[in-house]
Amino acid sequence: MVPKLFFLTQTLVVGVFGVLMLFFPGLSQAQFWPWHVAVPTLQTFAALFLATCVATGWASRQSDKGRILALLPLDASFPALALLAVGVHWNVIVSPTEGSPSSLVTAVWVFLYSFVSAGSFILYLLLRRAPKST
Numbered sequence: 001m002v003p004k005l006f007f008l009t010q011t012l013v014v015g016v017f018g019v020l021m022l023f024f025p026g027l028s029q030a031q032f033w034p035w036h037v038a039v040p041t042l043q044t045f046a047a048l049f050l051a052t053c054v055a056t057g058w059a060s061r062q063s064d065k066g067r068i069l070a071l072l073p074l075d076a077s078f079p080a081l082a083l084l085a086v087g088v089h090w091n092v093i094v095s096p097t098e099g100s101p102s103s104l105v106t107a108v109w110v111f112l113y114s115f116v117s118a119g120s121f122i123l124y125l126l127l128r129r130a131p132k133s134t
Contacts, residue, residue: 003068003127006119007060010075011053013112018049034086034109048078065127072127076120079113086110 021028025039025046033042052075059071086109 003123004060006123007056010116010119011057011060014049014056014116015053018046018053021046021049032105032108034106035089052078065130069124069127072120072124076117076124079117079120082113083110083117086113 017028017032021033021042025042029036029039029042033045037045055071056075059068059075062068086106
């Protein structure tokens with residue numbers, strides 16, 4: 001039940017943000033995306049979000065633990081790399097002229113990326129330790 005709820009939550013969140021970033025990049029850039037990037041770059045990120053949406057939607061319907069385990073390292077990698085980029089470029093991100101539209105936006109994105117990355121990693125560990133069903 002936990003994997004299904006985790007994946008459905010993630011599917012909904014990344015799906016909504018992905019669609020907004022793909023079809024409304026100007027609005028996304030002004031309102032909720034924490035970095036100033038070119039529109040094609042933002043739409044590339046949208047494609048990554050939508051691919052994650054499809055993958056996590058698929059994973060939420062799986063009953064085979066092995067299939068879910070195969071997805072989790074990938075699911076943890078992208079947000080972990082984004083968090084690393086945030087740390088490396090923190091001074092740019094918090095700059096009011098170059099970075100995030102607000103501190104709240106930055107905090108929300110750091111939380112979302114942390115939730116997905118840590119959640120995927122913890123779920124991976126829990127599923128690996130769970131007894132195998134026969």
